[in-house]
Amino acid sequence: MYVDALELLKSDHDTVRGLFQQFSDAKEADDTERMRTLQQRIFRELEVHTSIEEEVFYPEAEKVGGEAEDLVKEGEQEHHVVDVLMKEIAALQPDDEEFVPKMTVLIENVEHHAEEEESELFPKLREAFGDERLQRIGGELAEAKQRHESRLSSEGDERDRDELYAVDDQD
Numbered sequence: 008m009y010v011d012a013l014e015l016l017k018s019d020h021d022t023v024r025g026l027f028q029q030f031s032d033a034k035e036a037d038d039t040e041r042m043r044t045l046q047q048r049i050f051r052e053l054e055v056h057t058s059i060e061e062e063v064f065y066p067e068a069e070k071v072g073g074e075a076e077d078l079v080k081e082g083e084q085e086h087h088v089v090d091v092l093m094k095e096i097a098a099l100q101p102d103d104e105e106f107v108p109k110m111t112v113l114i115e116n117v118e119h120h121a122e123e124e125e126s127e128l129f130p131k132l133r134e135a136f137g138d139e140r141l142q143r144i145g146g147e148l149a150e151a152k153q154r155h156e157s158r159l160s161s162e163g164d165e166r167d168r169d170e171l172y173a174v175d176d177q178d
């Protein structure tokens with residue numbers, strides 16, 4: 008199956024934008040339980056997406072040089088900022104007073120970053136690479152995405168097991 012790299016990444020961005028909207032609805036409704044569920048789904052999407060960009064996409068994009076290379080280096084730093092925020096937020100409870108402000112800043116950062124990729128970086132790569140090469144990169148992205156998704160699922164299973172044992176220990 009052929010998948011265009013830029014379309015795959017754009018579709019990931021749209022998935023996250025949809026989750027941001029749901030998070031903002033949950034925030035309006037003061038539904039902390041739903042905010043936690045959505046935060047976890049958002050983090051999972053972001054972890055997979057930033058991993059495949061850093062492993063497969065950015066190294067290719069950097070080869071274009073010039074402004075594309077600068078945008079990639081900037082992008083890596085934006086991923087880093089989001090990574091730091093995700094670690095801090097994961098350690099908070101949704102009713103912690105820092106939870107919503109930190110989520111708001113994370114959402115603003117990701118929205119800005121995704122917009123910049125789509126409007127500045129992607130057009131340069133469409134021009135530099137052409138459809139065939141973008142489909143080859145797309146295939147590699149799809150493969151890396153599956154690998155990271157199953158890694159996160161198995162880590163989630165391990166966490167569930169650990170929690171189960173932790174409860175057992177208390178008995």
Ligand SMILES: [Fe+2]
Nearest residue numbers: 060082120124
């Ligand atoms: Fe990115």
Ligand SMILES: [Fe+2]
Nearest residue numbers: 016060121124
């Ligand atoms: Fe992206």
